[in-house]
Amino acid sequence: xxxxxxxxxxxxxxxxxxxxxxxxxxxxxxxxxxxxxxxxxxxxxxxxxxxxxxxxxxxxxxxxxxxxxxxxxxxxxxxxxxxxxxxxxxxxxxxxxxxxxxxxxxxxxxxxxxxxxxxxxxxxxxxxxxxxxxxxxxxxxxxxxxxxxxxxxxxxxxxxxxxxxxxxxxxxxxxxxxxxxxxxxxxxxxxxxxxxxxxxxxxxxxxxxxxxxxxxxxxxxxxxxxxxxxxxxxxxxxxxxxxxxxxxxxxxxxxxxxxxxxxxxxxxxxxxxxxxxxxxxxxxxxxxxxxxxxxxxxxxxxxxxxxxxxxxx
Numbered sequence: 001x002x003x004x005x006x007x008x009x010x011x012x013x014x015x016x017x018x019x020x021x022x023x024x025x026x027x028x029x030x031x032x033x034x035x036x037x038x039x040x041x042x043x044x045x046x047x048x049x050x051x052x053x054x055x056x057x058x059x060x061x062x063x064x065x066x067x068x069x070x071x072x073x074x075x076x077x078x079x080x081x082x083x084x085x086x087x088x089x090x091x092x093x094x095x096x097x098x099x100x101x102x103x104x105x106x107x108x109x110x111x112x113x114x115x116x117x118x119x120x121x122x123x124x125x126x127x128x129x130x131x132x133x134x135x136x137x138x139x140x141x142x143x144x145x146x147x148x149x150x151x152x153x154x155x156x157x158x159x160x161x162x163x164x165x166x167x168x169x170x171x172x173x174x175x176x177x178x179x180x181x182x183x184x185x186x187x188x189x190x191x192x193x194x195x196x197x198x199x200x201x202x203x204x205x206x207x208x209x210x211x212x213x214x215x216x217x218x219x220x221x222x223x224x225x226x227x228x229x230x231x232x233x234x235x236x237x238x239x240x241x242x243x244x245x246x247x248x249x250x251x252x253x254x255x256x257x258x259x260x261x262x263x264x265x266x267x268x269x270x271x272x273x274x275x276x277x278x279x280x281x282x283x284x285x286x287x288x289x290x291x292x293x294x295x296x297x298x299x300x301x302x303x304x305x306x307x308x309x310x311x312x313x
Contacts, residue, residue, distance in 0.1 A: 083108070218262050
């Protein structure tokens, strides 16, 4: 079943207003206030949408923080049932420091079609479209995956570009990539935007790899299901996180997930810029109005476009 196309505009408004809510705190050094501003605006818009929806990817399992929590019910409680993954402010640090690539994002499927991942780490490997299915594997070493990718793309290894988050945990991978001669594009945060740099007409990177957020991995998978590309992810869980994962219905703790195992059926994905970056231009605030730009995707409708809207304050 497809999600009615009228919902695309409604969900886009949720990320647009969340971006606006965070924009008051750009460059002010308070990432918690920026996150709260985004959350409050997003929740307000979501609760006006005629639906029965559950947050399955959110800020953590139902604690007392003023966040959109896993398990929270949103919408008017009438209408179709949806599962929603949210990151009201991806790039809290970017926002607080006035740096690029902060945005508000959500992904929507029909009920039961979105993996409910705990707020933990996930190993990820992401590549673009028009490549042999299941080309790469998390259990391969870096050299094998890079060689397979080079052959499939008919490129020299030295012509490949890899996106990886600059973290101590990735030092060994970075060392191997450098030895192979792969160009490395580091990111400091924001692995949703990083993961999506491998898709599109002229992708910035050939591969994204490394360990990042589990919830962000599912959100990336939702976008990739609309845009094409391949992804494999595996949750990294300690004892406490394993207990939480089992409560969320995850039985195979060491499972390697492909995109269609993280998200299935129709998908809506919306990302609205807070500060300008790879996915969208940042918020422009005027005296009595604000201008917001969003990347919007709707799988069944084959919609992939960037839109700009102006709202009165």
